[in-house]
Amino acid sequence: MMDLVLDVLSWVCLLGGAIFLLIGAIGVLRFPDFYTRLHAVSICDTLGAGLVLVGLMLQGGLSLVTVKLLLIFYFMIFTGPTAVHALAEAALQSKLKPLVDDREP
Amino acid sequence: MEHLIDIVLLGLLMITGFAIVRMRSLLAVAMLTSIYSLLSASLFVVLDAVDVALTEAAIGAGISTILILATVALTSDEEKAPRHTPLLPLVVVIATGAALIYGTLDMPHYGDPTAPVHRHVAPTYLHDTPGEIGVPNVVTSVLASYRGYDTLGEVTVIFTAGIGVLALLGYRTRRRNSQGPGNRKLVVLRVIAKLFFPLILLFALYVLFHGDYGPGGGFQAGVIFATGFILYALAFGLGNAQRIIPHQLLRIMAAVGVLIYAAVGIESMLLGGKFLEYRVLADDPVTGQHLGIMLIELGVGITVVAVMLIIYYGFVSRLHSGDM
Numbered sequence: 001m002m003d004l005v006l007d008v009l010s011w012v013c014l015l016g017g018a019i020f021l022l023i024g025a026i027g028v029l030r031f032p033d034f035y036t037r038l039h040a041v042s043i044c045d046t047l048g049a050g051l052v053l054v055g056l057m058l059q060g061g062l063s064l065v066t067v068k069l070l071l072i073f074y075f076m077i078f079t080g081p082t083a084v085h086a087l088a089e090a091a092l093q094s095k096l097k098p099l100v101d102d103r104e105p
Numbered sequence: 106m107e108h109l110i111d112i113v114l115l116g117l118l119m120i121t122g123f124a125i126v127r128m129r130s131l132l133a134v135a136m137l138t139s140i141y142s143l144l145s146a147s148l149f150v151v152l153d154a155v156d157v158a159l160t161e162a163a164i165g166a167g168i169s170t171i172l173i174l175a176t177v178a179l180t181s182d183e184e185k186a187p188r189h190t191p192l193l194p195l196v197v198v199i200a201t202g203a204a205l206i207y208g209t210l211d212m213p214h215y216g217d218p219t220a221p222v223h224r225h226v227a228p229t230y231l232h233d234t235p236g237e238i239g240v241p242n243v244v245t246s247v248l249a250s251y252r253g254y255d256t257l258g259e260v261t262v263i264f265t266a267g268i269g270v271l272a273l274l275g276y277r278t279r280r281r282n283s284q285g286p287g288n289r290k291l292v293v294l295r296v297i298a299k300l301f302f303p304l305i306l307l308f309a310l311y312v313l314f315h316g317d318y319g320p321g322g323g324f325q326a327g328v329i330f331a332t333g334f335i336l337y338a339l340a341f342g343l344g345n346a347q348r349i350i351p352h353q354l355l356r357i358m359a360a361v362g363v364l365i366y367a368a369v370g371i372e373s374m375l376l377g378g379k380f381l382e383y384r385v386l387a388d389d390p391v392t393g394q395h396l397g398i399m400l401i402e403l404g405v406g407i408t409v410v411a412v413m414l415i416i417y418y419g420f421v422s423r424l425h426s427g428d429m
Binding site for chain 2: 078
């Protein structure tokens with residue numbers, strides 16, 4: 001019973017992660033300008049990869065593999081947003097204007 | 106299942122290759138080359154060549170991307186339009202490719218156990234490593250002990266490359282050390298860099314000294330160590346990084362690494378063995394092998410760190426904006 005619950009949970013996480021990765025990829029292709037695309041990419045890095053890693057951890061159970069996955073998770077959760085933030089900051093510094101909607105509401 | 110992974114990876118490699126050829130923006134090409142290296146590293150993992158994968162990921166996807174980006178920053182980030190039609194090069198490339206594919210027809214099938222490569226010296230190495238060297242990772246025993254001469258040659262090549270870059274680019278001392286752009290803007294990057302800098306160095310040391318047991322060794326460790334310092338230099342400015350490892354020290358380190366390696370060889374000659382015959386280094390042959398491998402890996406690591414940072418400093422000290 002416990003195994004089944006864990007399995008279902010892990011697959012929910014894996015599929016959820018895959019969906020978020022897909023959404024991120026579509027976003028990168030479809031969004032109009034650099035900053036909005038960054039927004040899409042950051043979903044891949046954190047939610048997408050994070051959920052996939054959690055799913056794999058549930059598959060791994062209490063083992064060394066899970067510890068390693070936990071470390072990867074930790075590194076991803078820190079480096080991904082930092083990289084995206086640094087990219088956005090660099091773009092702002094090189095005077096790339098964000099796309100704004102000027103129409104009156 | 107494994108075939109599926111192979112096909113996906115090889116397909117992605119091909120797509121990346123075509124994209125690299127088609128792109129005109131060299132900045133994008135630099136990032137694509139990095140992706141290409143990461144894909145090849147994954148392919149090496151699938152092929153169970155974890156040591157090579159680690160090297161490819163650290164060097165191909167890590168350091169060389171930074172160096173290519175530095176080159177692009179120094180020159181131009183747009184590829185010039187070709188002045189002549191690419192017809193003749195296309196013919197040459199197709200002819201060479203066809204000749205290479207024709208050459209592979211005679212090669213044994215992939216994974217064929219009777220292939221010459223599996224029957225020559227490989228069985229001896231696999232069979233003798235546990236008794237003679239006592240190292241679980243056969244790659245390390247082949248690289249550092251059985252094929253010690255080759256590795257010495259490789260380290261010398263890296264050392265020579267470092268000297269070449271020094272001779273070509275030199276090193277410019279700037280009058281004022283730039284601290285990088287707008288300090289407040291980099292707060293997030295700096296906090297995270299500070300958090301990860303010691304971890305990266307620790308991991309490099311782990312890869313260096315755990316090379317006997319797991320994948321890794323001097324080359325990978327050196328490159329990982331160097332990336333740690335490059336991350337530091339990116340976040341805190343070149344001046345601060347040089348306060349930790351000055352350029353003069355790097356030049357000495359590059360030579361010291363090669364010297365350690367060669368000195369281990371000469372020491373084993375003085376103790377009555379052959380050049381790089383580690384088993385005479387200690388009373389027990391296996392302990393001697395361990396000691397020798399450890400020392401030469403250390404030498405390799407020191408040279409690789411020094412040369413990578415020399416190249417990086419050489420490039421970046423020429424960037425006048427000083428924020429890289």
